Amino acid sequence: MTLWILIIAERAKITVLPIRDKKKKPLFVGELVMQTTATGPRPHKFKVILNNKEEFHPPSELTELLRTADRIMIGRDGDPQQTATVISMLQGFQLSADVVDVCRFCLLKNMFNFLNRRSVRYHREKICLDCARDELTRVLSSSQVTYGEEVCDRLEEVLLGTRDLDRTLLMLNPEELDHELTRFDAIAASTEVSTSRIKELPIHRKFRELLLQKSDVLLPVQSISVKNGLLKGQSQLVTSVTATGKTLIGELAGIENILRKKGKLLYLVPLVALANQKYDQFTERYSGLGIQTSIRVGSARIKVSKTDSMRRSLDSDIIVGTYEGIDYILRTGAADMLGYIGTVVVDEVHTIEDQERGHRLDGVIARLKYSAPDAQFIYLSATVAKPEIMAKHLNAKLIEYEYRPVPIERHLVLCPEHSKIKIMTKLARDEYGKVSSKGHRGQTIIFTNSRRNCHRISEALSIPSAPYHAGLTSQERKKVEVSFAKGRLPVVVTTAALAAGVDFPASQVMFESLAMGIEWLNMQEFLQMLGRAGRPDYHDRGEVVLLASPGKRYTGDQGDTEDTVALKLLKGEMLHTRVDYGEEEKLEEILATAAVTSSEKDLRRIHGNMLADYNVDVLLRRLEKQKFLQRNKGSVELTRFGKIAAGHFLSVSRAFLIRDAVLLDQGPLNIVTNLEFFDGVYFKYASRISATLNVNLPSRVFQGASLDILFEGENMGKLDIALREQLFDFASEFLTCTCKDSPYCGCAERKFSEKIITIRTEGYDPAGIVRKIENLYGVTAYPGDVLGYLDSAVRNLDAVEMIAKAYSKKEIALEAHRLKKEIEG
Incomplete structure (x- = not known):
């Protein structure tokens, strides 16, 4: 066993700490009072503090303790005069001491620890790591904010x-951003895979x-794809990060198949905005090769200038469509109209x-x-949890x-x-001030969780x-896309829902929120x-800031907080979870498949290859019992009612x-307003109302307690006259039902939905509808949402018309047809 004695010579007192076996906690705490004698400084009084008890011991005990110590140490930062006195005393006993650096914070707790290279800087001094940890914990626990583990x-x-x-x-002080911290x-970045030279590719x-105008070589993932049979008809699942x-890869297969007369290209995407962009890109890029491109998306029934100018013919070489847009063709029994398909590309x-x-x-x-058994299928994704499982499926x-093609840094702030706007x-601004080696300015995408926040932040x-x-019109979105692509727009603020959508060449991505709506983002x-x-054609690196x-x-009821979610996302990996759809979804898919084949054997084979487990026997029996289809000796035939449901994406219940x-x-x-409400309605002057009433009024009109707050007590009387009159008009037109649960009964939403449709029949386009409801009621909406609702209403009216005909309700059918045409415009 070893014994060390540490002496701290301060001006007010001299502390003695006996340390056994290098432990942090001393055997006791001693306090020494010196006296001057004829032979030099000597111990005069020696007090021992142990277990909160103080006792005076003979000074000779200290002398004996010093003589038996393996090492005597004196703290470097003590009072110089007192330190000199202690050294003189030790010399009088023919003892020597080492001057050492010790942690002052430990000494305040009557503990001991050396300072060394592992020590931590704090307030212009060094403290030991243990004390630094303790101090960090103290600061975090004393903060008004609760920090997650x-x-x-x-x-x-x-x-x-x-x-x-x-x-x-400083990480807790966002005003002082430290990029390194x-x-x-x-x-x-890594491009370790050898690339293929485009001039050597066996293509038209x-x-x-055309390809050589942009580059002499393929990118690595493209080269890997080609080497694995892309140009020989091999179907592939390609997983690689964005950019x-x-x-x-999809274009290489599709365009080459078109030029070799091996069939047309279907390009499927999840979003209308992405379909519009691909349509524009393919039209510009390949029309010079004599290749025609058309588009098929859900929102195509309402006549607006954008859709009027877009080619929709199925006899085009390339058909870009949303998943539902292409599926509609199949569900309505028009698969043959697609012609001979050589390539199907499924994006995302x-x-x-x-x-x-x-x-x-x-x-x-x-x-x-099933419809194109000879086609080459190319599946694209940046995020697949278990790609081997999906490829097999x-x-x-x-x-x-x-x-990644460019290096990327991820930052947590x-x-x-209230500090987010200033930081963003x-x-x-700093990012836009940078210019890459490719000559492009740094641009930023800010992701937030709602459309209203997009506008608020911007x-x-x-x-x-x-x-x-998606709530903006296609013209508004196109304007933003072009401005950003040309480098004129430093920042785009968008929703998480468009993360996999339109290609914005950003060098920096910021997460203002880590939620989609009110649900936390998942890893995918x-x-x-x-x-x-980060885009290799534009940038040298990418930045991600949470x-x-x-x-x-x-x-x-959310257990985690945003700071905890941030770290889980930064540290996490995607988890593969088995997907199984609900019975309603499975019934809908059986009906849709019965629209493309009358063979029960083929139907079983089609669903046997799908992701979820289908109990085809049970589902067919239920659909037959409910008169959606008929079965006869191995054949399946949709009834008139079943064809309507399949073609209109109707669930059985709907x-x-x-x-x-x-x-x-x-x-x-x-009927159609009962089927689907238009609830994307906002108080245009929500912030003004909130300030006047000194309440936090939710901006959505039909959300939570918005209406209760607004019409409670004398609140309306506090608003200015013009706004008060608009809101009274809103109440008198939409809040007059006698339902027990009013205004939560749904009547207000249904009546407002009727108003949207009625204004459309008066000849207003979606933007005009928004302006009118703003003027009438002081509420607003996004034109894109209005367009989407009207398109949905048209599809539902289609179904109403056909079902009314099927059940000999001619007047209802005629009225549905008339209303449908008026909405279409």
Whole structure:
């Protein structure tokens, strides 16, 4: 056993700490009082403190303790005069001491620890790592903000990396951003795969010349795909991060097959905005080769200038469509009109695992494989949890490329909600001031969780920016796309829902929110979004910044807070979960498949290859019993009612709702507004109302307690006259029902939906409808949402008309047809 004696000579007192076996806690704490004698300084009084008890011991005990010690140490930062006195005393006993650096914070707790290279800087001095940890914990626990365990662990990681507590604590002060500290990790770029020279590809000469205008070589993932049979008809699942060149793989196969007379190209995407962009790109890129492109999306029934100018013919060489747009052709028995298909490209194929839309993508892929058995299928995705499993399911060769074309850094900024705008402005402005080696300015995508936030953030940023979401008109979105692509727009603020959508060449991605709506992002959504940062043709690197507010939740039942979610996403991996659709979805897919084949054997085979488990016998029996289809000696035939349901994407329950309403002689307008409300309505002056009433009024009109707050007590009387009159008009027209549950009975939403349709029949386009409801009622909406609702109403009126005809309700059928045509315009 070893015994050390540490002496701390301060001006007011001299502390003696006997340390056994290098432990932090001393055997006791001694306090020494010196006296001057003829032979020099000597111990005069020696007090021992042990277990909170103080006792005076003979000074000789200290002398004996010093003589038996293996090592005597004196703290370097003591009082110089007192230190000199102690050294003189030791010399009088023929003893020597080492001057050492010890942790002052430990001494305050009557503990001991050396200072060394592992020690931590704090307030212009060094303290030991243990005390630094304790101080960090104290600061975090005394904060008004509650930090999650993961954040505390992250801060400790930063402390260990920097050995600087001051810098570490700066992470809690967003006004002092330290780029080195906010960096969570860095992902290096890699192009280790050898590339293929385009001039050596066995493709049509004109196609080769077109490709050579942009590059002499293929990107790595493209080369891997070609080497694995892309140009020999091999179906492939290509998984690689955004901006690695996946889209061209689909084009290489599709365009070459067109030029070699091997069939046309179907290009399937999840979003209308993405379909519009691909349509424009393919039209511009390939019309010079004599290749025609057309588009098929859901929102195509309402006549607006954009859709009027777009080619929709099925005899085109390339047909770009949304999943539902292409599936509609199959469901209505028009598969033959597609002609001979050589290539099917399915973009964002991971959507197949989505609980809401997955069944329809799974279904349309299976039906296309049946309708075009010789076609080459190319599936593209940046985020697949278990690509081997999906490749096997799709019967495709897996082409996997895990490397980024440009390096990317990921940063975590802990900040209160009110600081986010200032931070985003600074980061976006700094980024726009940078120019890459390719000559492009740095541009930023900001992801937030709602459309309203897109506009709020864009308006608040003191740098040019624009909101971008599906609620805008196609012309508005196109304007933003062009401005951003030309480098004129520094920032686009968009929703998480468009993460996998339109290609914005951004160098920086910021997460203002880590939610989609009120639900936290999952790993797949997060990776889709951060993958937008950095484009090899534009940038030298990508930046990803997560702005996380400690303690923030969107609902009371959310266990995690935003700071905790941020770290889980940064550290996490995608989890593969088995997808199984509900019975309603399975019944809908059986009906859709029965529209493309009358063979029960083929129907079973089609559904046997789908992602979910289908008990075809049970589902067929139920549909037969409900008179959606008939079975006879191995054949399946949809009834008239079944054809209507399949072609209009109607679930069994919704088909029955329409049929029952028709049989009860309800009017078509009443039927369609009962089927689907238009609830994307907002108070135009929500912020002004909130300030006047000193309440936080939800901006959505039909959300929560909005109407109760507005019409409670004397609240209306506090508003200015013009706004009060608008809101009274709103109440008198839409809030006059006598239902017990009013205004939560749905009558207000249904009446407002009728108003939207009625204004459309007066000749207003979606933007005009928005202007009119603003003037009439002081409420507003997004034109894109209005367009989507009107398009849905047209499809539902289609179904009402056909079902009314099927049940000999001629007047209802005629009224539905008339109303449908008026809405279409």
